[in-house]
Amino acid sequence: MKTKRLFALLVAVAMLAVAMVPAFAEEHAPVTLRFMWWGGDARAAATLDVIEAYEAAHPWVTIEPEYGSDEGYQEKLTTQLVSGTAADIIQMGTGWMPGYVASNPDYFVDFFEYPELIDTTTFAEAFLANNGQFDGHQFGLPTGISGHAFLYNTGLAETIGLNFADQYTWDDLLEMGKKVREYDDSMYLLDMGASQLNTMIVRPYLQQLTGNTVLVNDTKARGFEEADLVATLSYIKSLYDNGVIAPIEDVIPYGSDLTTDPNWIGQKYVGMFCYSSTIEPAAAACPDASFAAGKLPVAADAKDEGWYCNCPQYMIVSKASQNVEEAVSFLNFFYNDAEAAKMLTNVRSVPPTSVGQNVCAELGLLEGVAKDSVDIIQTYAGTNDLGLTTEEEVTAILEDAAVQVAYGQGTPEQIAQDTIELLDTFLASK
Numbered sequence: 001m002k003t004k005r006l007f008a009l010l011v012a013v014a015m016l017a018v019a020m021v022p023a024f025a026e027e028h029a030p031v032t033l034r035f036m037w038w039g040g041d042a043r044a045a046a047t048l049d050v051i052e053a054y055e056a057a058h059p060w061v062t063i064e065p066e067y068g069s070d071e072g073y074q075e076k077l078t079t080q081l082v083s084g085t086a087a088d089i090i091q092m093g094t095g096w097m098p099g100y101v102a103s104n105p106d107y108f109v110d111f112f113e114y115p116e117l118i119d120t121t122t123f124a125e126a127f128l129a130n131n132g133q134f135d136g137h138q139f140g141l142p143t144g145i146s147g148h149a150f151l152y153n154t155g156l157a158e159t160i161g162l163n164f165a166d167q168y169t170w171d172d173l174l175e176m177g178k179k180v181r182e183y184d185d186s187m188y189l190l191d192m193g194a195s196q197l198n199t200m201i202v203r204p205y206l207q208q209l210t211g212n213t214v215l216v217n218d219t220k221a222r223g224f225e226e227a228d229l230v231a232t233l234s235y236i237k238s239l240y241d242n243g244v245i246a247p248i249e250d251v252i253p254y255g256s257d258l259t260t261d262p263n264w265i266g267q268k269y270v271g272m273f274c275y276s277s278t279i280e281p282a283a284a285a286c287p288d289a290s291f292a293a294g295k296l297p298v299a300a301d302a303k304d305e306g307w308y309c310n311c312p313q314y315m316i317v318s319k320a321s322q323n324v325e326e327a328v329s330f331l332n333f334f335y336n337d338a339e340a341a342k343m344l345t346n347v348r349s350v351p352p353t354s355v356g357q358n359v360c361a362e363l364g365l366l367e368g369v370a371k372d373s374v375d376i377i378q379t380y381a382g383t384n385d386l387g388l389t390t391e392e393e394v395t396a397i398l399e400d401a402a403v404q405v406a407y408g409q410g411t412p413e414q415i416a417q418d419t420i421e422l423l424d425t426f427l428a429s430k
Contacts, residue, residue, distance in 0.1 A: 028060035031326045035063050036077070037091035037313075038070040040257070040281055042347050049343040054333050061326060063089075070256055074392055081107050081318070088321040089330065092140055092314040094131070095390025098217075101134045108139040109317040109324055117325060118332040122353035130384070131311045131352075140314025141331065144349030147309040147377030148200065149279045150294040151369060152271035153286075159183075162270065164294025170205065170235060173297050177244025180270055188246040190239070191258050191269040197236065197402035198395060200273035203385060204296075204306030205232045211303030214398070215388035215423070220430045222423060226416055229401075233412035236405045248406035259285035276373040277312035277349035283369055293373035296380065307380035312349050350374045388430070397422045 037047060044067050051063045066087055074096055080086035081100065086107075092100075100107055111118055120128060120138065132140030152164050160183045162176045177189035192200070206214050209231060212223025239245045246269065254261045258272055259282050267289055273296075274282050283291040296307045315334070317327045333340055341351065341359035350371060351357050360366045388394060401419040404410055410418075 030060050030062070031323050032062045032064060033089060033321075033323055033327055033330065034066055034087035035089040035330075036066040036087035038068060038073045039091075039347070042281060046344050046347045050334055050340045053339060053343065054330055057333075058329075061330070063330065078392075084320045086318040086320060088318055088323060088327040090316050090318060091143070092316045094140075094310060094312070094314060095386050095395070096392065097132070097140055097314060097316075098134075098387040099391045101139060105134065105137065105139070106319055108137075109319050109321075109328065110137040110139060111141060111317075111328065111331075112136075112138045114325070114328045117328045119336050122336055122355050124352075127311075127352065132314045132316075140316050141335065142311030142352045143313045143315060144277055144311055144346070144352055145309065145374055146276040146312040146349040147374065147380075148204070148296055148307050149274050149276050149369075149373035149377065150271060150296055151274055151279050151282050151291055151373075152294050153267060153269075154290045154292045156187075156267065156270045156289075160270070162189075164271070164292075167295050168297055169300050170297045171300075174235075174238060174242060174244060177239065178242055181243045185243075187268050187270070188243060189270045190245045191251065191261060191264050191272040192245050193251050193254065193256065193258055194248075194399045194403050195256050196258075196273050197406065198398045201236055201239075202232055202398050202402055203389065204382070205235060205299075207304050207306040207382065207385065208299045208302035213383055213385035213387070213389050215394060215427065217387040220388065220427055222420070222427070226420055229416040229419060230412050233401060233405050233415055236402055237412055240406055240408075245406075248403060258282075275312055275349070276370055276377065279373050280346065280368070280370045291369055293369045293376055295376060298380075305380045305382040307377060308382040308384050309374070309377045309380070310384060310386070311352060346370050388427075391426075393426055394423065397426070 035051065047067070048065060051065060055061055055063060074093060077086065077090065111120060123142070127142065127145070128138065131142040132138055150164060157164060160179055162179065180187050180189045203214055206224050206228060209228050210224045214223055216223045246263065251258065251261065258264055263269060264272070265286050267286060271294070272282060279293060298305055315331055317324060317331065321327055335353050336355050338355060338359055341356040342363070344356065345360055345363065345365050350366065351360055357366065397419060401415050404415050405412060
């Protein structure tokens with residue numbers, strides 16, 4: 001009898017244990033997702049918090065984070081996409097996406113095909129249509145509302161007598177730089193590296209001068225003549241000749257993250273060009289100063305304003321993923337869960353969804369330089385130049401031209417000729 005009772009007890013315990021096993025153990029096989037992104041410490045910490053929260057609510061899912069700086073990111077991503085080894089979820093550069101889609105649209109999942117897994121109605125329809133949508137396919141989801149920005153030290157600007165609150169021209173920018181040097185010859189108006197020279201001067205300056213993007217997507221041709229590029233590079237030369245921009249050799253060691261430059265932290269620069277998505281960290285890197293978002297330079301006779309509002313990055317799901325539905329579901333949590341929004345706040349600029357915006361408004365985060373910079377960029381109506389102009393090879397060519405000018409490695413005329421030859425060779429391959 002004792003044996004029977006013991007057996008019955010063991011059966012009962014076993015049945016109870018089975019009953020207590022969470023439903024997911026029966027319904028869900030373990031899933032592992034890779035999530036690849038770049039960004040600073042604040043972005044990484046917030047994103048890791050969201051991953052942890054999602055895993056807690058979905059214990060069968062493990063998300064492996066792959067993150068770091070943007071140095072070499074695109075090269076790595078290109079190799080992975082071509083070889084079919086890309087992460088399941090990928091933070092994508094907006095300037096790279098058109099080239100990838102033209103090369104192979106089957107790299108990416110169309111989010112519109114998964115309405116039961118992700119709610120895209122929390123994005124403004126027009127904004128979504130212009131950001132990540134290609135021929136009606138929503139291959140990318142914008143991570144924020146962003147655009148070019150100018151951040152300036154209000155104390156220095158007021159002391160020196162500089163006004164960035166009202167519209168100014170490229171010539172005004174040059175004159176303001178001269179005033180800074182007159183005030184203190186150890187200071188500079190602008191902190192700029194190779195990337196900023198291209199994105200914040202070469203491209204918008206040429207666009208304002210000609211009314212065209214640097215390379216025209218529809219015609220696959222240059223949107224400028226040699227004289228236009230000579231004028232643009234000559235302007236950059238004047239900025240260096242007059243000490244408006246810090247010497248390139250002083251800035252290059254800090255790569256794309258100019259906020260690590262001790263001279264930025266030490267208030268030796270009045271301002272820097274950046275993006276709405278990076279303006280808060282740039283201001284936070286110099287805690288002893290007060291900052292504001294300013295207007296962007298526009299030529300008096302500009303044929304196109306050259307500045308436009310878009311988004312800082314896209315989130316995409318690789319079509320090669322073995323777990324597409326789980327990856328899409330995670331991004332629904334990433335964008336549309338209020339708790340996730342509280343973790344992410346504005347680390348990727350002003351949130352693009354009504355959920356994220358409502359949370360940030362409640363937290364008082366839709367204020368300050370990030371929000372101000374978004375308000376400012378939305379007042380410009382420049383033509384979006386994403387596409388051929390922002391492809392990796394073209395970016396390298398334009399950056400190299402500007403850096404050669406910065407180092408004094410040739411005249412603007414010589415450098416323009418060499419640059420055009422390289423761009424024409426690139427276009428011939430399209």
